[in-house]
Amino acid sequence: MAAASRLLLLLLVRVAATVSFALGLAGRAQLDPQQLLALRALGLGARRAGDPCDADGAVAASCDAGAPFRRVTSLVLTNCSDTTSVSAAALEALAPSLRALAFSDCPAAPPRLLPPEQLAAGLLSFSCTASLRRLSAVWLSRLANLTELTVANTPLATGSPSELAVVISHMDHLTRLTISNGNLSGFLPHHWHCPNLTHLDLSGNRIAGAIPDTITHLGGITHLNLSSNVLNGQIPTHIGDLIWLTAVDLSNNSLSGGIPETFSTLPELEVLNLGSNRLNGSIPPFLSEMSGLKELNLENNDFDGVVPFSARFLSRLRVFRAAGNGKLCYNRSVLSAEVAVGVAPCDKYGFPVTAPPATAQSEKSTADYDDGGSDGDADGGADAGGGPSAVVLGLAIGLSCLAFVVILVVCLCKVCR
Numbered sequence: 001m002a003a004a005s006r007l008l009l010l011l012l013v014r015v016a017a018t019v020s021f022a023l024g025l026a027g028r029a030q031l032d033p034q035q036l037l038a039l040r041a042l043g044l045g046a047r048r049a050g051d052p053c054d055a056d057g058a059v060a061a062s063c064d065a066g067a068p069f070r071r072v073t074s075l076v077l078t079n080c081s082d083t084t085s086v087s088a089a090a091l092e093a094l095a096p097s098l099r100a101l102a103f104s105d106c107p108a109a110p111p112r113l114l115p116p117e118q119l120a121a122g123l124l125s126f127s128c129t130a131s132l133r134r135l136s137a138v139w140l141s142r143l144a145n146l147t148e149l150t151v152a153n154t155p156l157a158t159g160s161p162s163e164l165a166v167v168i169s170h171m172d173h174l175t176r177l178t179i180s181n182g183n184l185s186g187f188l189p190h191h192w193h194c195p196n197l198t199h200l201d202l203s204g205n206r207i208a209g210a211i212p213d214t215i216t217h218l219g220g221i222t223h224l225n226l227s228s229n230v231l232n233g234q235i236p237t238h239i240g241d242l243i244w245l246t247a248v249d250l251s252n253n254s255l256s257g258g259i260p261e262t263f264s265t266l267p268e269l270e271v272l273n274l275g276s277n278r279l280n281g282s283i284p285p286f287l288s289e290m291s292g293l294k295e296l297n298l299e300n301n302d303f304d305g306v307v308p309f310s311a312r313f314l315s316r317l318r319v320f321r322a323a324g325n326g327k328l329c330y331n332r333s334v335l336s337a338e339v340a341v342g343v344a345p346c347d348k349y350g351f352p353v354t355a356p357p358a359t360a361q362s363e364k365s366t367a368d369y370d371d372g373g374s375d376g377d378a379d380g381g382a383d384a385g386g387g388p389s390a391v392v393l394g395l396a397i398g399l400s401c402l403a404f405v406v407i408l409v410v411c412l413c414k415v416c417r
């Protein structure tokens with residue numbers, strides 16, 4: 001009996017396969033009907049008769065060439081209406097085949113409860129940019145097989161001081177992790193267990209505390225972006241152990257202390273942004289020996305002394321910024337005002353001259369201060385103060401002249417009478 005039913009089943013599968021093969025010749029195999037329903041529920045217009053696996057306005061799906069039915073492997077929901085909701089049923093239907101799921105400008109109601117188990121096991125890439133009204137860290141944390149996770153401009157709904165650790169606690173396979181402008185608070189984890197991580201972008205959150213020394217356990221990392229948080233303390237001394245780093249952005253935090261010498265051991269480093277912190281001490285000359293460096297931003301810190309770079313080195317850089325360091329100056333016999341934009345020239349003792357710089361340069365540096373002014377940095381504001389006070393002085397002189405002329409005219413009139 002069992003054998004017979006198995007035979008029947010086999011026969012049915014054969015027939016189905018043949019039919020789908022024929023369909024494949026005519027056009028292509030059809031999409032799994034349940035997955036088609038799920039796509040419709042997610043906002044794929046019912047009016048649309050074509051193949052949903054081809055790119056569409058709001059929902060773009062990629063499908064495999066499976067038989068008897070094709071199945072969705074990757075799904076992107078873009079610019080969807082705010083009545084869209086990501087139902088558990090839709091996810092359940094897509095789960096067996098879905099490997100990549102992305103939301104972009106999609107203010108949909110978020111998935112409830114926890115992701116279906118098959119989705120959690122199968123999903124390799126999840127991305128959410130300005131989407132999903134509340135995304136829970138716990139929901140995300142179940143997607144344990146992800147290699148890429150992006151959450152950008154989407155507040156993560158938790159409140160735990162270790163929410164980042166919660167999210168990635170089981171994600172051992174991550175290669176790229178971005179949680180940017182995600183209202184993430186708490187601290188950086190002390191333990192990382194993603195040996196293959198190459199990109200880490202946690203910019204624009206409210207992550208506090210120091211950068212733990214254990215960040216050097218991320219041995220394969222190439223991009224590190226911790227900008228615009230509230231990190232304090234010193235830059236880890238052993239950051240130079242992360243020898244594959246090509247971009248380091250620690251800007252707009254409250255980091256203090258000096259630039260660690262181990263940066264000099266980073267052969268691949270192209271971008272170093274340490275702007276808008278409270279770093280102090282002198283700028284180490286070894287930076288100019290980093291032959292790959294293309295962008296160097298040291299603005300709005302507390303560096304002092306003489307800029308230790310040659311014109312040759314600076315002309316090689318695509319970006320060099322050092323304005324907004326009140327005690328920093330450049331040597332006029334080494335650099336020109338054009339390359340040391342926004343930095344005061346040194347007097348013969350190596351201190352910034354207090355006299356206003358030459359006109360051509362002052363224009364340039366004022367523009368630069370305006371640029372950085374949005375950071376609300378006290379240094380920039382104080383230096384830019386020369387502009388307004390000059391205007392006030394001019395206005396005062398003008399008004400005095402006017403008053404003098406008026407008095408003169410009045411006197412003359414009296415004399416004439």
Ligand SMILES: *[C@@H]1O[C@H](CO)[C@@H](O)[C@H](O)[C@H]1NC(C)=O
Nearest residue numbers: 057058078079080081082105
């Ligand atoms: C998003 O959708 C709205 C209307 O639904 C449309 O006007 C707008 O052009 C779309 N934007 C993009 C980038 O597709």
Ligand SMILES: *[C@@H]1O[C@H](CO)[C@@H](O)[C@H](O)[C@H]1NC(C)=O
Nearest residue numbers: 117120121122142143144145
């Ligand atoms: C991750 O994938 C493997 C197989 O690829 C599977 O055995 C495992 O259960 C998955 N992990 C989770 C947490 O689902």
Ligand SMILES: *[C@@H]1O[C@H](CO)[C@@H](O)[C@H](O)[C@H]1NC(C)=O
Nearest residue numbers: 155156157158159183184185
């Ligand atoms: C960000 O988190 C804080 C608490 O941690 C919360 O009060 C606030 O509403 C959150 N902001 C958004 C936009 O979710």
Ligand SMILES: *[C@@H]1O[C@H](CO)[C@@H](O)[C@H](O)[C@H]1NC(C)=O
Nearest residue numbers: 171172173174193194195196
């Ligand atoms: C890291 O990558 C290697 C090579 O691609 C792979 O064999 C290994 O399983 C990965 N490790 C983890 C934890 O994903």
Ligand SMILES: *[C@@H]1O[C@H](CO)[C@@H](O)[C@H](O)[C@H]1NC(C)=O
Nearest residue numbers: 180203225227247248249271
């Ligand atoms: C770091 O992130 C910020 C904000 O997301 C971005 O503007 C900046 O370009 C990033 N830095 C690097 C080096 O990629």
Ligand SMILES: *[C@@H]1O[C@H](CO)[C@@H](O)[C@H](O)[C@H]1NC(C)=O
Nearest residue numbers: 205227228229230252374375
């Ligand atoms: C610096 O970070 C603060 C929050 O810490 C943010 O409000 C501000 O926009 C950031 N500035 C820049 C230039 O990114």
Ligand SMILES: *[C@@H]1O[C@H](CO)[C@@H](O)[C@H](O)[C@H]1NC(C)=O
Nearest residue numbers: 256257258279280281282304
């Ligand atoms: C940097 O500032 C700290 C206090 O924030 C101070 O202890 C240290 O001496 C300063 N270093 C230099 C080189 O000025």
Ligand SMILES: *[C@@H]1O[C@H](CO)[C@@H](O)[C@H](O)[C@H]1NC(C)=O
Nearest residue numbers: 306331333346347348349350
């Ligand atoms: C500026 O450079 C000249 C020539 O290299 C040098 O003699 C002088 O001491 C330097 N001045 C300062 C303040 O470092």
